[in-house]
Amino acid sequence: MKNPLETILAYHQRTKHHFQRYATGPDGLDWASQPNPFRTFEGCKQLELPLLIEQPHPLYTDLYEPKAISAQPLTLKNIAELLELSFSISAWKQYENTRWALRCNPSSGNLHPTEAYVISEGCEGIADGVHHYVSRDHILEQRCQFDSKKHLLPAESFLIGLSSIHWREAWKYGERAFRYCQHDVGHGIAAVRYAAALLGWQAQVLSSSSDEEISAILGIDREADFGPAEREHADVMLLITARNSVTANDTPDLEQIVHIAKSGQWFGKANVLSVLHANDWPVIEEAAVACTKPETETQPWFAPSLPTPVSSSCEKSAIAIIKQRRSAQSFDGKTGMAANVFYRMLDLTLPRQNTVPWDTIDWAPRIHLVLFVHRVEGLAPGLYLFLRNDSIEAFLRSHLSSEFEWVKPEGCPEHLVLFRLVAADAQNAAQALSCRQDIASDGAFSLGMLAEYEASLAHGSWIYRQLFWEAGILGQVLYLESEAAGLRGTGIGCYFDDGVHDVLGIKGHAIQSMYHFTVGTALADERLQTLPAYDHIKRN
Template identity: 35%
Template structure:
């Protein structure tokens, strides 16, 4: 099944949702944490970061030395646990990076100097999977991002591959902002994935899907000796994530056909910043998905500034060169001071906002987004759209959607409001009914507004 066939088959409709189990098998919910029990555990230090002004998320920073302490700082402010939600007798952890349903399909591996490591999120440690007498990589390190679809398909069934790709986009953007604050560069690693992943034994209990790999460095792309890597002995035994599982063949059949051959295209438009009351690390650490919204207005300048930050410039996070500037926005403006309520189209290549129709369409935004109040109560709600995908660009399209979502999360926090990603929407109502364009697909939704306070959050 090719990318387009997969995306069309996993659409939601008002009278029919994409295929799933139809219930939540709580006895067999996959663990969101993976641990290699035979590997040596290397605890990471939690370091208080320096103060960085908000705009430093996007601008160049002075480089820090690359070592385990600074790698720990990078992970702490991109992929780590940083809070707990408590509701009655139940509690669960939440992380710096967003994920649909807080299910977190991502797994992170790092090749640094002479070691291959897995990031153990729960313990905030690195697990040494393999070690060499000689350095595998010089002048930086390599990050590998994978997904375990089982964590998403447990709840979302066939649509899970979409969420794996979107969550990978979130993770890529989170890593890029974090590496940039440390003064490092991060670029897509263009090496044959089968060659350097052959020893990782990702198929022992649950299947992992390779998503992307990135070099992280100060000024020169690292040298990596794949021959050393290929000959290493790996300790890859890990505990099963669930007792029983349902394997959705469509996910793995479709994922195998996806390529990664996108060429990045950037717009040339100067960036400017509105002042923020929060510093960069504070914004990252405070990011949460809004529980709901108060029906209050957002200033026009904040709205326009948020849109501006999503433009595909050659700065973080898009400078990792894994996206192609293919996403535009259908926007429901519900409550923005100085802008008439209505449906708008935002062309990201031209940085142009156009009115489609005036009026209060907040209830339409609610219905289209699976009848969720997030659509109607927000200041504005975005539905991201893209051209008909191919096997070559589908990953890039979904990564870009997730990366934009992460920008929207941080920008909302910088403005003192909050955002929430929306993965559930009625695809055809967006593309066929409103846009009247069968050559577009809907990829992701996002709302921004004044949040209801989630009293369950305990910062860690």
């Protein structure tokens, strides 16, 4: 029997796409079993949340200025705003008779496996307990009522728990779906952090928490409440604090919250998302079990002091940028981008002290960027490498092709560790490596995310999930920065893993690909209608 590390290493190898074949998945899409995109719990009390009235301030650029936004009070209205700007529907799209929702948090294939929960205490208008968020109607369903007079949470704070329904992705993507669910958790973490920053709040991943604790608090381990419904898998717990700063004393005692949750009064039965499952892809459950996270002691990593990020000319509000985020479907194949915009995007992928969204996690960067530059002003087209943690440079120099140039581009800010590896037209390579998709070659640039794989997993198989979370956080940074620059981005989950490694001359498994992304000028599809997010809801 394989141990957890062997299982997850085997899963990653098994679910790679290759030039000769793709990872195992459905032969076609069974539309009759398409999962319901909205999880609900029948029999819960429902709390209608107030809808946000868009404001011109704060500006998007204010989100990156520590303490530039005053902390708002912990109220029902402000919690509703955080949820609306992180997990709600941002718009509906319609083509002929088909209608689908877009959301503020990106998702692979727009399938949205991530579910969000609020654990509240002492907030007027919200009962103490566990609540499930339903984005379709912008409501909270009360899953559990706490019966305790103990103070469970730090002052002016609440918890957000995230879980995944793997079936939502597996229906379309088969065995590779576990990867995509973890990308989406990263997107969700970053979406929460940006929304919290807009309120002047803090958000922190509780890195020491175990999956067992999270499952018990969210109630997703309650067999009787799910019955035939698709299960949810615990992902992450975040502490949201309605202050501009937090201290070590602000960490909640999850063990105590587990005890209170187990003795609380629970409500509701989960809905079934698909009546028929043609194939549940057992390897996904094997990977999930292998990645189960125990309670851990963490040694927080502190980001270095870096120069102020490259400035932005964006004058839009934070709300506008967050709500207009979309995944591009195609690019014009000719429009480029300014060098300062390109450098700012790279700059904001670097963790900084007290700067979103990287202050949400407490581990050092494990992912670096290999860039296919097509049309960036002042940069020769070619293959580039950007290091998010320069301590890895010597290691990568020894593990990548000996024929690379390793030249820092002229005009690149000093603190950005960017190297040109090869000066050449990289469009065909980018297109071929991203499953032959033109979107990777038609933008201004595309990139692949390379993880410090073996060294990271040596600390625990569950870190496999965190590598994808980090990739998802990077994706959300690039999504929002693209919108702020008048461009558009899109994540690419389909790529030929080992083909990327071959181009770089990588041997062995020390470095592995996690995610691709591309940025450019999007072509509009005039056939699609865009409809308001909540035109079906009338509230004050």
